[in-house]
Every structure is written in C-alpha cells, then in structure tokens.
Amino acid sequence: MIGCLLIHGFTGGPYEVEPLAEYLKERTDWEIVVPTLPGHGETLALKGIKHAAWIEHAEEELKHLISTCDKVYVIGFSMGGLIASYLSVKYSIDKLVLLSAAAYYLNFKQLAKEIGNLIKEGLQGKILENELYNRYKFKVTNTPILSAYEFKKVVRVARPLLEKVDIPxxxxxxxxxxxxxxKSAKYIYETISSEEKNLYYSSKAKHLICHSEDKHELFGEIYHFLQSE
Incomplete structure (x- = not known):
C-alpha cells in the first residue's frame, strides 16, 4: 500500500490541494490523506494557535501513514511545502512534492499587478465577483497579526533544513x-541535496497552483514522477 499526505498552506485548507488529491484518487488505490491544520479550513480560528501545532498535526498524520503503508509520499503546498520538507528530513519517506513552497514569500511585482486588476474591476463594479478578492478579503480580515509571525516561525524552522532533503x-x-x-522554487531546487529533483514552472498559475488553468498538465507531471521507479 502507498500512502500520500497532502498538506495545505497558511490560512488555507484542504480545498487548496483537493483538485490534485481527487486526480490521484481517480488513478490510484493509494491511501490519500488531506488533513486540516489546527485553526485552518473554511472558517479560520487561528487566534492563540502556535506554529508547532501545525507541524505536529501534519507529523501525526504522517506517522499513521508510515505505520500502515509500504511507501509514503508527501505533497506540500505553500507553507505546507515547508512542513513537508521538514518532515522529509525527520522521517523516512519515499518522495516529496513541493507546490509553491514558501521558502520566500510575497512577490511584490506580481501582487501589485493583481491589486491593479482588482482596482480596475472595482471601478467597473465587478469587484464582488472576483474570487481572488473575496478569498483574500476573508483571509486578511480573519488572520491575527500574531498568526503571521507563527507562519514566519515555520519558515525559520524549515528553511535551514532544506539542504538535508535528499529524497526524490x-x-x-x-x-x-x-x-x-x-525565486523560491529556484532556491529550493539549488539548495536540496537530492540527486533526483525536478523543477516545473506553470506559465498560467498564480499562487493556488492546484486551481490553475493548466493544472492537469501539472498533475500529469506529478503523477508520472510519483509512479516512476
């Protein structure tokens, strides 16, 4: 049996990686687990929750898969990518997939472009129809400042360990x-010690890479990577 753990990002939830999880479920008989980190999900309740709780929750899910499966793959999105890389150093897993992993964060040039588009839509009276606007408005209004510092602590814990990642x-x-x-993906690619490593760029994807227009091309590449010997 193969187990596959998918870890979502900061202020997100399983919906961020669900399209990929569904893709893999349709094509495999793997045990696929998509946990919700403490305080996360469709309704955020992050106040008072420390970064260690997020890591520990993912760790417990991974330990269960290791105890019941012959092989284990871990997929992490954004902050979940850093948690996944941390777990790959601490535990014996077989393959690692990092999606929009936040070794660096805030692409100001692209963010400014997106804000400009939102302003344009606002002037046209379409702002409330914009999914990006609604998603980030919800996150900004429901994320305590201290929780953002806890996210940065995840980065500080995981980033120094990237050079110890040595699995495919x-x-x-x-x-x-x-x-x-x-540059975050390039930094990770150049920093990890894995002999087998692949770097894939989507020309259409924004941050929610599992929801991009070309997601099935990405999913195909991931599936091929995980299936290959």
Whole structure:
C-alpha cells in the first residue's frame, strides 16, 4: 500500500490541494490523506494557535501513514511545502512534492499587478465577483497579526533544513504567483541535496497552483514522477 499526505498552506485548507488529491484518487488505490491544520479550513480560528501545532498535526498524520503503508509520499503546498520538507528530513519517506513552497514569500511585482486588476474591476463594479478578492478579503480580515509571525516561525524552522532533503523531489511553481515569488522554487531546487529533483514552472498559475488553468498538465507531471521507479 502507498500512502500520500497532502498538506495545505497558511490560512488555507484542504480545498487548496483537493483538485490534485481527487486526480490521484481517480488513478490510484493509494491511501490519500488531506488533513486540516489546527485553526485552518473554511472558517479560520487561528487566534492563540502556535506554529508547532501545525507541524505536529501534519507529523501525526504522517506517522499513521508510515505505520500502515509500504511507501509514503508527501505533497506540500505553500507553507505546507515547508512542513513537508521538514518532515522529509525527520522521517523516512519515499518522495516529496513541493507546490509553491514558501521558502520566500510575497512577490511584490506580481501582487501589485493583481491589486491593479482588482482596482480596475472595482471601478467597473465587478469587484464582488472576483474570487481572488473575496478569498483574500476573508483571509486578511480573519488572520491575527500574531498568526503571521507563527507562519514566519515555520519558515525559520524549515528553511535551514532544506539542504538535508535528499529524497526524490518534484518542485512546482506558478510564474504569476503574487504570494510566493518564482525565486523560491529556484532556491529550493539549488539548495536540496537530492540527486533526483525536478523543477516545473506553470506559465498560467498564480499562487493556488492546484486551481490553475493548466493544472492537469501539472498533475500529469506529478503523477508520472510519483509512479516512476
């Protein structure tokens, strides 16, 4: 049996990686687990929750898969990518997939472009129809400042360990990501010690790479990577 753990990002939830999870479920008989980190999900309740709780929750899910499966793959999105890389150093897993992993964060140039588009839509009276606007409005209004510091602590814990990642790794990044800049993927690719590593850029994806127009091309590459010997 193969187990596959998918870890979502900061202020997000399983919906961020669900399209990929569904893609893999349709094509495999793997045990696929998509946990909700403490305080996350469709209704955020982050106040008072420390970064260690997010890591520990993902860790417990991973330990369960390791105890019941012959092989285990871990897929992490954004902050979940850093948690996934941290777990790959601490535990024996077989393959790692990092999606928009936040070794660096805030791509100011792209973010400014997206804000400009939002302003334009606002002037045209379409702002309330914009999914990006509604999603980030919800996140901004429901994320305590102290929680953002807890996110930074995840980065501080995980980033120094990247050079110890030595298992087959697939790294994917959207070129239009306004949250995590493309240099983050390049940095991870150049820093990890894995002999087998792949770097994939989506020309259409923004931060939510599993929801991009070309997501099925990305999913195909991930599936091929995970299936290959």
């Amino acid at each position: 790794t697939f790294i994917a990044q959207g070129e239009n990501d306004g949250i995590v800049p493309p």
